[in-house]
Amino acid sequence: MKSKYDWFDDNWNPDVKLSTIIHELLLSPTYRWPMRITEVHIYKDESTCAQCPRCKGSIEYEYQFFCGxxxxxLDWFRFEDAREIYIGWSGPKDDEEDDEVD
Ligand SMILES: [Zn+2]
Structure with a gap:
């Protein structure tokens, strides 16, 4: 983590984006705070793999308490609402296929 003073240049202008500062401030103590699972990868064999919200690594078991x-x-609250990302395929096909939109 950068020191607070590295965030400013010699004229005390912020050297980094405000969002970065906020992100870094929030970052350090948060390992103990649950982060919600928001993405789940779905593979062609329909196996699913939740993604760690911090390191984007795959989480081996559903509902494990920590990223390995x-x-x-990890917070699995409303896990069923997580964004589903299909890996290597485009997801289950609907019966009717929409025409491509221009
Ligand atoms: Zn992780």
Whole structure:
């Protein structure tokens, strides 16, 4: 993590984007705070793999308390609403296919 003073240049103008500062301020103590799972990858064999919200690594087991890679604590609240991302395929086909939109 950058020191607070690295965020400003010699004229005390912010050297980084405000969003970065906020992100870094929030970052350090948050490993113990659950982060919500918001993405799940779905593979062609329809196996699913939740993605760690911090390191984007795959989470091995559903509903495990921590990410096995970065130890971020995980929150599975409303996991069923997580964004589904199809890996290597375009998802289950509907019966009717929409024509391509220009
Ligand atoms: Zn992780």
């Amino acid at each position: 890679r970065c130890w971020q604590r």
